[in-house]
Amino acid sequence: MGWAIALHGGAGDIPLSLPPERRQPREEALRHCLQIGVEALKAKLPPLDVVELVVRELENIPQFNAGRGSVLTCRGTVEMEASIMDGTTMNCGAVSGLTTVVNAISLARLVMENTPHIYLAFDGAEEFARQQGVETVDSSHFITKENIERLKQAKEANRVQIDYTQPIQNDTKKETALANGDSQIGTVGCVAVDSLGNLASATSTGGLVNKMVGRIGDTPVIGAGTYADARCAVSATGKGEAIIRGTVARDVAALMEFKGLSLVEAANCVVHERTPKGTVGLVAVSAKGEVAMPFNTTGMFRACATEDGYSEIAIWPAAKIE
Secondary structure: OOOOEEEEEEEEEOOOOOHHHHHHHHHHHHHHHHHHHHHHHHHHOOOOHHHHHHHHHHHHHOOOHHHHHHOOOOOOOEEEEEEEOOOOOOOOEEEEEEEOOOOHHHHHHHHHOOOOOOOEEEEHHHHHHHHHOEEEEOHHHHHHHHHHHHHHHHHHHHHOOOOOOOOOOOOOHHHHHHHHHHHHHOOOOEEEEEOOOOEEEEEEEOOOOOEOOOOOOOOOOEOOEEEEEEEEEEEEEEEEHHHHHHHHHHHHHHHHHHOOOOHHHHHHHHOOOOOOOOOEEEEEOOOOEEEEEOOOOEEEEEEEEEEOEEEEOOOOOOOOOO
16 A cells, blocks of 8 residues: 555547647646645645645646636636545535636535535536635636637537547548547546545546536536545546446446456446447546556546656557656
């Protein structure tokens, strides 16, 4: 048993030809955020603090679809969502429909700790944020040039578009593939376990490009995009509707609990056998300090480290960056 941490920045049909200007900033961000988490675990911070700290940092990086980099709704607005869960107490908190809160993950934790509820959304969540004195900004802060262009492309193609999708090409075969597969997927998340076996999970996202106003995905749904108990902590990324249908995060824990599978066996079963291909990736850690990062998409921006010295930053299968 020892501490372990894993984090992700989204999964999907990430082409091997992804331009360096899009790939390298995300690789550096993964490396930076992993180091923050490792240092926090070494400093004996509780896993709940660690996952919040890491996801806050991921939310502040505009290359990811969460916080500052959140994609836009069909109206050109942002509606951010997040959730957090403590595996030791099973306490959890979630938020949706945020338009001004800088760090949705921290508001989710405040819902968990300072209300009798688990989930607040839209105007109620925004009002609670003001009451709690969390940092808020004008919603224009979250609207980046890149995401304005993504929304324009999605509207031109008349589709709900998943994050990281490559620009629409004139080539008909390429365009059809993008339209049918909704190409890329994006969310951020972190899971951690300390040397005592305490676990926590946190996930945050901006949702889908050109999504309907009011759409809620898997990220804030406990048991779907986020889950932690005494056995494992899981954060999922992918097509939210598929993840909700499969209760993906809870399914990993259930296979460990009721079938006695290891973390790796359970995570692989959920991703490769129980969820449609091209729809999901996840990061998970167990109370024993094991790590799993399976995905059934082309790639997943991911990173992990363990107390015994192992670390990995990667995007595609068998494509470890360091």
